[in-house]
Amino acid sequence: MTLAWSLDMIGRCVTSSRRSPRSGSRCPYGEPCWSSAYAAPAGRRAPAKTSNVLKPLNVSAASASWETEMKRLMMIGAVAGLAMVPLLRAQTAPAGRGNAGATRRSFEKFTVEGQPIDRRPPELDTDHPVFPGQTHAPYHKTTDVAVTTIASGLDNPWAVVLLPSGRFLITEKPGRLRILNRDGSALHTITANLPPVYFRGQAGLLDVALDRNFASNHRVFFVYMRIIDADNCVQAVDSATLDEDAGTLSNVHTIFQGTPFTNRAVSQTGSRIAIDPKDGNLFVALGDRSTGDPIPMQAQQPDKYLGKVIHITPEGKPAPGNPALGLPEVWSMGHRTPQGLTFAPDGRLWAVEHGPRGGDELNLIEKGKNYGWPVIVHGINYPGTQIGDAIVEKPGLEQPRYFWDPVIAPSGLVFYRGDLFPQWKTSVLVGGLAGQAIFRLELDNDDKVVNEEPLLTDLNQRIRDVRVFQDGAVYVLTDGAGGKLLKLTPSNSQTRQ
Secondary structure, three states: OOHHHHHHHHHHHHHOOOOOOOOOOEOOOOOEOOOOOOOOOOOOOOOOOOOHHHOOOOOOOOOOOHHHHHHHHHHHHHHHHHHHHHHHHOOEOOOOOOOOOOOEOOHHHOOOOOOEOOOOOOOOOOOOOOOOOOOOOEEOOOOOEEEEEEEEEEOOEEEEEEOOOOOEEEEEOOOEEEEEOOOOOEEEEEOOOOOOOOOEOOEOEEEEEEOOOHHHHOEEEEEEEEEOOOOEEEEEEEEEEEEOOOOEEEEEEEEEEOOOEEOOOOOOOEEEEEEOOOOOOEEEEEOOOOOOOOOOOHHHOOOOOOOEEEEEOOOOOEOOOOOOOOOOOEEEEOOOEEEEEEEOOOOOEEEEEEOOEOOEEEEEEOOOOEOOOOOEOOOEOOOOOOOOOOEOOOOOOOOOOEEEOOOOOEEEEEEOOOOOOHHHOOEEEEEEOOOOEEEEEEEOOOOOEEEEEEEOHHHOOOEEEEEEOOOOOEEEEEOOOOEEEEEEEEOOOOOOO
């Protein structure tokens, strides 16, 4: 990144700072671009031409008045000062669509044993951890990883599950299910009987999960967005019967429908499903859909499903034992956009969720708890303004077990279970979209993160989903129109404990 490029991009955003973000457009710093002038060409990180902000000063009588030139000088000085922040914080800008939230982090300079992998300052100067070890855990290298590409050319893949037959079932955001053979070869592409999917921004066909008794009933669940009228769409969970040999769906019906929202609210979807291994009930993480400044309090409103984790039966009814948090399906509240949801080996439920600019979180999800968004938060709004009272703690609101600031844009979460990576037995793996890595976090007996290790940093790929299947290998979906399914196994290099 050059100073000229930073000046140009800040200048473009400043000159049209009150315009609405364009769908699919990304600022070079990874946030919604407020300027209609910027649209990065495919494969390019810098604009094709420079902005007027970078023109040399001209104080001749033929150009403009001295007052005008002085104003332009002050503008350039201010822009240059602003430009130094991203220069210090970022090395390159992320490519592709996805969640707004952060710049690409260059870890090659920060993988020093025992030191935090990211030593940049927080987005908000007054931000601070509430307890020791809540952020910036020390780096610890465990093992080198071998990466095998199972499949490529996937169209915005979002989730992958392993069928009992050994085949892969993958969702694609535009509204398709793919069944791949174990070797990655295509078997079926399913669109028939899928409901109409609203595909825009972060909306689309998202997570998929297998019924606990899938081997006998062949039942699947999936989360998606659909249009309900001219102005609104809604988040829904459907159930269906899958015939993987024929590549068909039947008995498709909606078991849960969330709170309607405007079609323009295509971010902060959440949408992960976790099946309770004890009873087969569903936990579904729903984003708060909030946009704008100030942030609406939808995640705190008990009469809305937005910003909640719900707990329902396979038929869509409120699960027995739910707390009294307003709507009968709600298990927890105060979430922004949880895009990772999984059970630990001990049966407890965990989630990762996106913060704004700063404050991505790893949370232990417990019955009846309020996780604080947007009352307490680490970070700031995308335009740079503070959120609410800019506080990070308040009685009665839960603290994240760990947070990232600056952010990684987490998507996908799994506890490692298997024998291929024995040194990961107490680790959780988190996919990073903006971070362009998998983040391995080791937890101690008190649920404290004691070290952190970024994996796959050399691939420069946005990570959408992370899974561990029965063979003990780690399976990864990369994000975007040319998505891949990757398999991670230990390499032959020396492994550290």
